[in-house]
Amino acid sequence: MSLTLAYNIARGALASNATAASVVSRNISNGENPSAARKTALLVTDAAGGVYIAGVANQVESALLERALESTSASSQSTELAKALQQLSTIVGDPELEGSPAALIGKFRGALQTAAAAPHDTTALQGVLASAENLTASLNSAAALTASTRTAAQDSIEQAVGELQSLLDTFSEVNSEIVTGTALGNDVTDQIDRRNAVLRQISDLVGIKTQERSGNDVAIFLANGTVLFETSARSIAFDSSSALVPGEPGPALRVDGVPQTDGSILGGRIGGLLMVRDEVTLQLGSQLDEIARGLIVASRETDQSAAPSGPDQAGLFTYSGGPGLPASNTVTAGLASMISVNANVRPELGGTLERIRDGGISDPGDPSYTYNTDALPGFSGRLNELIDNLSADQPFASSIAISVATGGVLALATTSAGWLEGQRSSGDAVNEQNKVIAEKATSAWQSEVGVNLDDELTALMALERSFQASTRLISSVNTMFDALLSAVR
């Protein structure tokens, strides 16, 4: 053991002290960075007994990170779904406000009831017309809201796909820096932090699984196993140019050539938006279409002549394809946006109010569709029939996620409102749960890998002490050298 060696060791200690201090200051400055992991300087004793910094290591908790990524995408997915359902639920509103299509059908029935008690009264017939117009307007706006929610989802998917693409580009860049840096033995901890940050952002967009491979390389897979990134980013194709067709799923998202149609499996915001676009709004839209068809069928006019030969025709409620009735037992896509009150009863369009009472709305030129043949002002038969028809059993398409055996269009409308609120309620519960899980998982990961400022401050104090000791050692060795040299002189 020589004095020079002690000198060297002290010098090495100073150098490693400086590096350790820089690691501590990096940690402190990263204190507010949610994606940063705590870094530790790796001290190694060399053959001569001195220390040097072999490298800087990141605190790693792969399992917790994986869990955080997974729960983040589940939470983002359910958030998108809950947001869309919240928006759509304005169609139903609070039952107390009675603004749902079902409540408006009820109001229409009330107006019919008033008119049936005083069929001669044009004010009462005016009331029927007004409530019928309210009802069609509410169906039209419900259909418009559903369609616009759907279009908004489509636009958001397009935007999210763009984000995903640029995130993958960043990921690819950072990942290759890490792989090269690791091969060269550089400190790549900051890049790993960045890569984790990008991974968390990607998991917000779409559900992912990561796989760590040799050389610090990471591959990303979608939940269904499709490769998203492996050495290089895979192609993501989304054709947003074609317009959405009512009643049909929108254009598919293709990753690496594989179509991703099931939003619930895909996860993340994109998955949630796909569910909004291809499930929720489609189902709700078809229910609204069936309600519209139910109303047209309930208000249909039948041939009243002694030997009926004419087909049933659309009466008070009609649509752009009238006076023929829409195809029975199937969803006519877009019917809810086409339903309207027949012009033949609207005085401002040259119609006659009394046709509501007398019939003959579908074809005023054809007397065989008139119910009140003698034009008696006290005729209430047709009005009562309309009241009954609103809750008379009707067959509805089976593809609309709800089924109504009895109770007709009124029951369909109430069931549809219940379905929507049920979706929202369960979606909201799932979302709350997912949010809590995601917060917990993320905070569990952060707790494990994140920086504790007190800890770092303590480390800094320890470093200060060891720096003082090292300098004292150097000065002592120096004094020894001085003593030795003066003895030699």
Added chain:
Amino acid sequence: MTSSTISSLALWDASRILMSRTQSQLGAASQEVTTGRHYDVGIALGTDTSRAIDARLVIDDMDSIETMNGVASQRLSTMQSSLSGMLDLARSLFTEATQVVQSGVDRELFIDSARSKLATLTSLISATNNGTYLLSGTNTLSAPVSDYLADPPPAARSAVISAFTSEFGIAPDDPAVADLTADQVKTYLNGTYATLFETPNWQSTFSSASDASTELRIAPQEYTSYSVSANDPGIRKLYSALVAVVDAGANGMNADAFGQLASLVAGSAGAAAADLAQSQASLGAVQNRLTNANGRMQIERGLLNTVVGELEGVDQAEASTRLNSLTTQLQVSYAVTARMFKLSLLEYL
């Protein structure tokens, strides 16, 4: 060395998340306490929302039916009082006619009384409510009968007079009426004259009321109908009896023929009274059903209101307890957060 530490960021985040969650729950709870209903009914009820909507629909339906039942029962009672008026007329006509037969009361007086009764009957038949004629069947906007005694005489009166003229070859006010025998008068009144008041002559000559029955929806699933109108047999018989006194030459008849006419009129009036009572009974049955339906709906509505309250309402005691505990929780977490932020080594270096 790896030490087990907790990230400062995660530590602080935890209290931030807790606070924001508590605050949003606090907002919901305070609204529930003030309104007594769920903060978000749709979320709270889920698919049960359809039950709430359905119950409200039925309540609304019953509300409007009850309002309209009120209107209908007003109409029905006005009709009842009209019919009672007619019944009184029929009874007094019966009494007078029998007195004429038995004791030969002043003929002029009898005829004048019949004229005034005819005017009363016309006004009773033309009873209105809310701008509609009650006894017009469904032809509610036209008066069921025109004023028989108006000047110039309406088509109905001309038809009666021409029937008399074509039967006997003389007008009712011709002095030759005195030559008519009791048998001739009987044949005329039971034959040609009676036919005038039968379907379809009555409808084409006298009445513009329609025979169609009026249908009433008196409960969500319950209909009833009534078809009491000016075409009812009782009204027709009374009308024909009165017209026979006025326009069958009663004034100039010999005593024998007049006695025959009076006894026929008495018979008609008696039959009319029986028929009118029948009509009153059938209207009464409808009124009864209406009252029953209203009673039932009231009970049902009460139950449904309870259902709506149970579905949409919150237990206010529970909500206010929740509000209190949330407030306490929030205060605690404020205090804890403030302390935690002070807990930094920096404060002690």
